[in-house]
Structures are given as C-alpha cells and as structure tokens.
Amino acid sequence: MSSNNRVIFFDTTLRDGEQSPGCTMHHDEKLRMAHTIADLGVDVLEAGFPIASHGDFDSVQSIARSVRGPRIAALGRAKREDIEAAAKAVEPAEKSRIHIFLSTSDLHLAAKLRITREQAIDQIAEMVALAKSYCADIEFSPEDATRTDPDFLLKVCEVAIQAGATTLNLPDTVGYCLPEEYGAMFRRVREKVPGIENVVLSAHCHDDLGLAVANSIAAIEAGVRQVECAINGIGERAGNAALEEIAAILMVRKDKLHYENSIVMEKLFPASQELSRYISFGAAPNKAIVGANAFAHASGIHQHGVLANPLTYEILTPASVGYNGQHIVLGKHSGRRALEHRLGELGHKLSKEEIGVVYERFTALADRKKDIYDQDILALLKSEPAVA
Numbered sequence: 583m584s585s586n587n588r589v590i591f592f593d594t595t596l597r598d599g600e601q602s603p604g605c606t607m608h609h610d611e612k613l614r615m616a617h618t619i620a621d622l623g624v625d626v627l628e629a630g631f632p633i634a635s636h637g638d639f640d641s642v643q644s645i646a647r648s649v650r651g652p653r654i655a656a657l658g659r660a661k662r663e664d665i666e667a668a669a670k671a672v673e674p675a676e677k678s679r680i681h682i683f684l685s686t687s688d689l690h691l692a693a694k695l696r697i698t699r700e701q702a703i704d705q706i707a708e709m710v711a712l713a714k715s716y717c718a719d720i721e722f723s724p725e726d727a728t729r730t731d732p733d734f735l736l737k738v739c740e741v742a743i744q745a746g747a748t749t750l751n752l753p754d755t756v757g758y759c760l761p762e763e764y765g766a767m768f769r770r771v772r773e774k775v776p777g778i779e780n781v782v783l784s785a786h787c788h789d790d791l792g793l794a795v796a797n798s799i800a801a802i803e804a805g806v807r808q809v810e811c812a813i814n815g816i817g818e819r820a821g822n823a824a825l826e827e828i829a830a831i832l833m834v835r836k837d838k839l840h841y842e843n844s845i846v847m848e849k850l851f852p853a854s855q856e857l858s859r860y861i862s863f864g865a866a867p868n869k870a871i872v873g874a875n876a877f878a879h880a881s882g883i884h885q886h887g888v889l890a891n892p893l894t895y896e897i898l899t900p901a902s903v904g905y906n907g908q909h910i911v912l913g914k915h916s917g918r919r920a921l922e923h924r925l926g927e928l929g930h931k932l933s934k935e936e937i938g939v940v941y942e943r944f945t946a947l948a949d950r951k952k953d954i955y956d957q958d959i960l961a962l963l964k965s966e967p968a969v970a
C-alpha cells in the first residue's frame with residue numbers, strides 16, 4: 583500500500599453501469615462517453631467486459647485505440663478465454679489494465695461456482711499469472727469479499743499478490759456492509775497480508791442500502807487509494823457509488839479528508855447530463871450534486887439568504903460542478919426579494935410600489951399554478967398596467 587494521499591478514481595460507468603437495466607449504450611455513445619469520462623480526469627476507465635459479446639469487445643478495443651489519458655481496463659472472469667479476450671481488447675491502449683474477478687465467499691463458491699476454497703486459490707494463482715504474461719498492470723477482485731471468511735480473504739489476497747496483482751479490489755458486491763465494517767476489513771488486510779504495501783487497495787461499493795458512497799469514504803480513511811464509481815451512480819441493482827458524490831465530498835470536506843485527486847469538478851454536471859441523454863433515465867431531481875434540484879431553493883427564507891450570501895444555504899457553488907440551471911425556483915413559497923431579483927435578471931428594474939403590485943399578482947398566480955416560469959412572470963407585468 584502506497585503511503586501517498588492521492589485517491590485513484592476508477593470509473594466503471596461503461597462496465598458495471600452499462601450492464602444494468604436501462605443503461606445499455608450503442609457503440610458510438612460508449613465511445614463519446616469514454617472521451618467525456620477521460621476529460622473528467624479519471625485515472626482508470628473500465629471500458630467493458632470483452633468476452634460478454636462481440637459488441638463489448640469492439641467497444642473496449644475502440645476506446646483503447648482512441649481514448650488517451652486514463653488507463654483503459656477490461657474485465658474478465660478468472661478464465662483463460664476471458665483473459666485472452668480482455669488482453670486483446672486493451673492491447674492498443676497507451677496504458678492498459680486487465681481486471682480479473684473470482685467469487686470467494688463460501689456461498690458463491692458452493693452455489694455459483696461449485697468449487698472448493700482450495701480450487702479457488704489455485705485458479706486465482708494460475709489466472710492472475712496468465713494475465714500478468716499479457717499486461718503488467720493487473721487488478722484482482724475477490725467477488726463478494728465482504729461476505730468471504732475473513733481469514734480465507736487474507737489467503738486470497740496473499741496469493742493474488744504473489745501471482746502478480748498490482749491492485750487488489752475488495753468489493754461489497756451485495757451492498758451489505760456498514761462503513762465501519764468495510765473500513766475494518768481493509769485495516770485487517772493491510773495489517774496481515776504480506777506484500778500488501780506494494781499494491782493499491784481498491785473499494786467497489788453497491789448502493790443496496792444507500793451506503794455505497796459512505797462505505798467508499800470509510801475505505802479511503804482505512805488506507806484504500808482507489809475508488810470504483812460511476813457517473814450518476816449507475817450500476818447493478820441500486821447502482822455503484824456515485825463518482826460525483828465522492829469527488830464533491832473530497833472537495834467540500836477537505837478540512838477532514840486530506841486527499842488529492844484529478845477530477846475536474848466543473849465537468850461533473852455536463853458529464854451527468856450527457857450520460858442521461860444516452861441511457862433511458864436521468865439522475866433523480868433530488869440527487870446530490872447533479873440532480874435538477876440539487877441547487878434549487880424554493881422557500882422564501884432560503885431564497886432571501888442565498889441572494890444575500892450563497893454560503894447561507896450552499897456548501898458548494900453550483901458553478902463549481904458546472905451546474906448551469908435555475909437555482910432560485912419561484913413558487914408560492916418565494917418572497918418579494920426573490921421575485922425582484924428574477925425580474926432584475928430578466929431586465930426589469932421596478933420601483934418599490936411596482937414590485938408590490940406585481941408581487942400581489944404573483945402570489946395569486948402561485949396559489950393556482952405549481953411551477954412559475956419566466957414567461958409567467960413577464961406576463962404578470964403585461965396583463966394590466968403594473969402600477970394602478
């Protein structure tokens with residue numbers, strides 16, 4: 583484990599994200615998204631699962647050919663044909679990685695793979711070594727790590743390191759862990775596995791209990807230096823840890839979390855919007871950082887405060903994450919001050935008396951209509967002479 587404080591962002595929007603319901607993307611969309619993800623400043627871009635289909639293989643290969651900046655990773659099971667396909671797909675990349683996984687929990691070994699722990703150990707040693715013969719940068723993930731017997735997990739990590747793994751990713755595959763437990767697992771591994779100081783530890787969290795981001799932060803504090811995440815938090819089931827949330831936490835709470843990273847914050851909102859255009863759903867309006875309402879203030883008290891000084895109700899500025907939408911939402915909870923401000927932005931400087939008249943019309947309209955748009959406000963000026 584390196585002792586530095588730089589957190590590696592590993593984006594899996596195009597792999598874990600893309601394989602989830604409603605998130606399928608066409609070849610061209612994946613390629614455009616890959617360029618956007620590279621521009622966001624991620625360190626590793628997991629481009630796909632090449633053995634899964636010809637389409638997946640082609641997308642990974644095209645991304646490896648044309649996207650520069652991040653290391654391009656391809657996923658494969660601990661099987662010869664998967665590793666060969668992954669190696670071939672990322673071969674054109676400037677910097678490449680093969681990412682291999684094998685389940686290690688007794689439940690998965692018995693029910694899914696039907697192999698013993700000893701067989702799993704042999705398979706990990708053999709397949710990591712095979713991948714290493716193609717690529718110097720190898721990531722190994724013991725799938726369902728958080729439900730794997732803790733002592734067996736130590737053995738698995740040791741064997742993977744001996745076979746040549748350079749990153750060890752311990753996923754909370756089913757989104758079951760609490761932050762404290764997830765951190766403790768990494769601390770134990772760091773303490774007990776020989777050679778652990780020479781590899782990067784990685785977190786991969788799912789949001790089944792809404793803890794993916796909290797668990798990722800707990801992992802960082804326990805010495806993990808790579809986080810796997812996806813834009814808008816897309817991914818299997820409830821999704822992966824949201825890239826934009828981890829990046830924002832590291833920025834806003836730098837006072838407590840002394841870590842560096844390469845994410846270009848102002849590109850977060852545009853990247854989220856672009857992804858929403860390619861897949862069949864966007865971020866929920868109340869989603870942190872990139873939701874349409876993430877910076878919207880509707881109550882009169884909040885609006886007055888934010889107009890006087892944004893710090894009253896904003897812990898980060900909309901502009902810092904590239905948000906360009908409306909953040910003062912006019913409705914029945916708005917005050918006179920917010921209306922006056924909006925009219926000013928629309929080019930209408932009104933006297934105190936005029937504002938009084940228009941505000942009366944505004945509140946009458948707001949009782950009838952849920953959302954009030956700029957054209958409604960302008961109509962209030964025109965409907966009758968503004969001053970009686």
Ligand SMILES: [Zn+2]
Nearest residue numbers: 598786817818
């Ligand atoms: Zn996953």
